Structures are given as C-alpha cells and as structure tokens.
Amino acid sequence: MGAALSAGCATDPPEPSPVPVREHVDGAGRPITLTVGVFGEFGYQEAGLYDAYMRLRPDVEIRQTSLTRNDVYYPQLLTHLTAGSGLADVQAVEGGNIAEVVDTQAGRLDDLRSAPGVDENAFLPWKWAQATTPDGRTLGLGTDIGPLALCYRKDHFAAAGLPTDRKAVGRLWAGDWRKYEEAGRRFAERAPRGVAFTDSASGVFAAAVSGAPVRYYDAHGDLVVATNPYVRAAWDLAAGFARQGLTARLQQFTPDWDQAFARGSFATIACPAWMLGYIQDKAGPTARGRWDVTVSPRPGNWGGSFLVVPSAGRRRAEAARLAAWLTAPEQQALLFARRGAFPSASAAYRLPEVTDARHPYFGDAPTGPLFAAAARGVPPAPVGPKDGLVHQILSDTGMLQVDQTGRSPDSAWRAAMKAIDNALDR
Known part of the structure; x- marks a missing residue:
C-alpha cells in the first residue's frame, strides 16, 4: 500500500452514519x-x-x-x-x-x-x-x-514493431501466459539495444502463480507446493523467460531494479495496482506518457x-x-x-x-475499471500459514538463481524444495 496514484479529483471522505459522541470517555476530561x-x-x-x-x-x-x-x-x-x-x-x-x-x-x-x-x-x-x-x-x-495488469513501454514496443494501443497490446496475450512469452520472443527479434522484454523471471513467476486456484497450500491447509501442477507450470514458464534471454535478470525491490526503471531497461512488467505508483516514482517524469497499462494474460492477485x-x-x-x-x-x-x-x-x-x-502518467489509462475487472476475475485460492515464506524461497532461492546464474530449472527447483522443508522444519 501507499503507492502514489493520480486518479482524478478526490473529495473528503463522506461521513458514515453518525454515532453518539461519548465525550471524555477516559473519565479524566481527555479524548x-x-x-x-x-x-x-x-x-x-x-x-x-x-x-x-x-x-x-x-x-x-x-x-x-x-x-x-x-x-x-x-x-x-x-x-x-x-x-x-x-x-x-x-x-x-x-x-x-x-x-x-x-x-x-x-x-x-x-x-x-x-x-x-x-x-x-x-x-x-x-x-x-x-x-x-x-x-x-x-x-x-x-x-x-493487488489485482493484476501488465504495464509496458509504448516507445519500446513501437521500436520493436509491436502495437502500442493498450487494447491491441492486451490482445497479444489475452487468456494465456504462453502468449505473453510469445510476445516476448517477437519483441526480442527487434528490441531496442540494451532493452529486455521484462524485468525478471521472479516477477513472471509471481504473476503467473497469483492466478492459480491452488497455490502453495490446499483447502485442508496441507502444503502442496512440491506436487501442485499450477506452481510447477508457473515455474517452468518463468524459467523459460530466463533461459531465452527475455529478462533483464533483475531482483525486484533492489537498487538495481529501481535504477532499471529510470534507464528504461525493460519493456514490460507484471503490474498489480500498487505497482503503478512505484513505476511513476522510479521511472521519473521523463518517462511520463511512455508507460501504459493493459490487461494481464490471466486475472490474479498479488x-x-x-x-x-x-x-x-x-x-x-x-x-x-x-x-x-x-x-x-x-x-x-x-x-x-x-x-x-x-x-x-x-x-x-x-x-x-x-x-x-x-x-x-500512464496515458490516462482507465485504471479504476481495469483493476476492478481484474479483481472480479481473481479465482478464490487457499492461503496457507507460510505462504509468504514459501513464495520468498521460490523467488529468491530458486528462480533468481535460474535468472542470474544460469542454474538449471530442475536443479533450482530441488534446491528451493529443500530450502522450504528446512525453513518449515519438515
């Protein structure tokens, strides 16, 4: 929370139904x-x-x-x-x-x-x-x-011969994360010098898994990360981005990541609602109007x-x-x-x-209706007691190594599963 967003003119909060004011309820003449x-x-x-x-x-x-x-x-x-x-x-x-x-x-x-x-x-x-x-x-x-959208640089898309209108861009990958990967390969064929298609494999993984109906735990509260096909599909997708050179090999929420926004080092990023303010802050005023936002391949919440x-x-x-x-x-x-x-x-x-x-900042994109539609499409999914920790290990112990060191996806997966078992005393 706390990402700055200009969303039109905001008025003061409407007062809810009045309630009796119990003055000096502490008995000492103080609020x-x-x-x-x-x-x-x-x-x-x-x-x-x-x-x-x-x-x-x-x-x-x-x-x-x-x-x-x-x-x-x-x-x-x-x-x-x-x-x-x-x-x-x-x-x-x-x-x-x-x-x-x-x-x-x-x-x-x-x-x-x-x-x-x-x-x-x-x-x-x-x-x-x-x-x-x-x-x-x-x-x-x-x-x-954090309903999910995709943010993209219109200038980078134009240079690579891809459409820039947000509806046309959304159609490139509508309904399927593999279509997003395909768009990445098309982008890479004519990408501007020094510009990757997306920021990180971990970001792709987080976005793809955020829309799964079952993630790290099942409805009974049992940890199913190691056997859940939805998680493994998101893993393989993200690893494919890394191995094809479609990422800028960054770790999110680090100084290098922040600087990459300012340099325009990547063309797309999985973009929950709170990310808009982050992009505006880190990309700065020179990138105003270059960024736009459209639908994600699948609904998700991050x-x-x-x-x-x-x-x-x-x-x-x-x-x-x-x-x-x-x-x-x-x-x-x-x-x-x-x-x-x-x-x-x-x-x-x-x-x-x-x-x-x-x-x-994003070309007057209709962010309210866009994110409202995304929120309504999020599939209900069980949340387990260590969801945050499991995800952090998958991203930082596992996928980051695939992205930055070239470790094989299978080897990194095994290392992540072992780290999860150790962290949870399993």
Whole structure:
C-alpha cells in the first residue's frame, strides 16, 4: 500500500452514519487515544483519513506507529499477541501472513463480523474468507488488494514493431501466459539495444502463480507446493523467460531494479495496482506518457492486507469501530484515489473515485475499471500459514538463481524444495 496514484479529483471522505459522541470517555476530561500499528506506508495518515475520523469523533485521538518492513513487523506482532501486551488497538496483517494469524491467534483477536459499520457483502468473497475461521469468526477486515495488469513501454514496443494501443497490446496475450512469452520472443527479434522484454523471471513467476486456484497450500491447509501442477507450470514458464534471454535478470525491490526503471531497461512488467505508483516514482517524469497499462494474460492477485483488533486491547469496541470505518467502501475508494491502494471492498467499485479513475502518467489509462475487472476475475485460492515464506524461497532461492546464474530449472527447483522443508522444519 501507499503507492502514489493520480486518479482524478478526490473529495473528503463522506461521513458514515453518525454515532453518539461519548465525550471524555477516559473519565479524566481527555479524548481517548486509539493506536494503529502498521508496516510500510499504509496511506491512512497520508490520505488524511485519521484526521477525517477525528473530526467525526472529537472524543478520539489516533496515533500510528509504523515499521518499514513486514519481515521485522510481523515477528514482533506474533510475540506481542502471545504475550498479550505491547499491542496497538488496531494492527495490520499482511495478506501472506493472515492464514497463520487466523490459525494460531484466533483466541487473541476479536470477531469483527458484527462490528458497527461492517458489511460482509461489501467485500470480495475471497478476501473476506481469508480472514474467517472455519466456525465463522471474522478476525480481519480487508484493506487493499493487488489485482493484476501488465504495464509496458509504448516507445519500446513501437521500436520493436509491436502495437502500442493498450487494447491491441492486451490482445497479444489475452487468456494465456504462453502468449505473453510469445510476445516476448517477437519483441526480442527487434528490441531496442540494451532493452529486455521484462524485468525478471521472479516477477513472471509471481504473476503467473497469483492466478492459480491452488497455490502453495490446499483447502485442508496441507502444503502442496512440491506436487501442485499450477506452481510447477508457473515455474517452468518463468524459467523459460530466463533461459531465452527475455529478462533483464533483475531482483525486484533492489537498487538495481529501481535504477532499471529510470534507464528504461525493460519493456514490460507484471503490474498489480500498487505497482503503478512505484513505476511513476522510479521511472521519473521523463518517462511520463511512455508507460501504459493493459490487461494481464490471466486475472490474479498479488498483495493486500488486513486490519485486526487484538483482544488484549483496552478500547476494543472503539478500535473495531475505527477498523470498520477505515475499511468501509467510501474510505477504500478515497484511499485508492489519493494513494493507489486498490479496494478489497467491491462495493467501492461503483463509486466515482474508482469508476472515473484515470492515470495521467500512464496515458490516462482507465485504471479504476481495469483493476476492478481484474479483481472480479481473481479465482478464490487457499492461503496457507507460510505462504509468504514459501513464495520468498521460490523467488529468491530458486528462480533468481535460474535468472542470474544460469542454474538449471530442475536443479533450482530441488534446491528451493529443500530450502522450504528446512525453513518449515519438515
């Protein structure tokens, strides 16, 4: 979350149904303080949502704490949940961690299904299900998601003799990741000097596996990564990109990757909604209008988070009310308009902040309707307790070696499976 996105004119958040203001509820003539713990830049503070809520509720003061990286934030969250202390009133949970939280921390989190302002029907069903226990308790409210598109450089496509209109480009690979690979081979035949078709094999793998109906765990919570044909198909696809020289052999979210955007070193990238702001930031103003965005070969979701309310909190009812308001469709739509976090509340897709959203950096691409259609097409898929860790190993231990060192796909696959078993004590 937190990718900057210009999506048209955003107004102040509409006020939800008024609630009674319980002045001085702490008994000492002071507003109550609610704390929100997040990782990275969630955008609530930057988009002015906390200020809007405090105007609505003058008896509430909100304070946010943030750690930059989830790999630091999440272990601390688990430690504090186990201890029942050191927690914020509202805590964020990354999507790759939500299954473990639901499985192991259910007794330490409040059920938010009946919290004031919560409407299950306003959310995408698969997002709602990810934070719901088998007995029907909903422990987290969805914030953003990462519906998938493909971003591409129009100038590089023109130089390689490929179409540049976003609809025509989308038709190149509609419905099939192998067509995306075929487009890559066509691009390579006449590619501008020093320009690869895509940034990384790991990015191709992440995008392709994000649309699988079964990924690393099955519906019973069993790890199936080693035998799942969907995962192996995504692996073989990505490895093919590496072995054919279609990638820039980069590792995502590194300084070299950032610099490659500025240099224009690759022509396409798998592009969840939050990636738009990242591209705009790293490619800079000189690339404005050179990038465009179109449909991905298949729908998928890459990213997204939740808000939970720890049961050890002192202001649990007020915390639940705040979490519900922050994740309501109106606020999610506004956050998309101001910060680029695409809503997990499908009811937001009917609001003008989404329906009218266009991105001037990407040639006024209709990003709201494009990502809304992608979100509706995401297949429900089980999320396992170590989804994030498994994916990191596949990308950084496995596919990165295929891409950067030329290791054979089979050898790298075996190494990744061994690393996963070791990491999970199997």
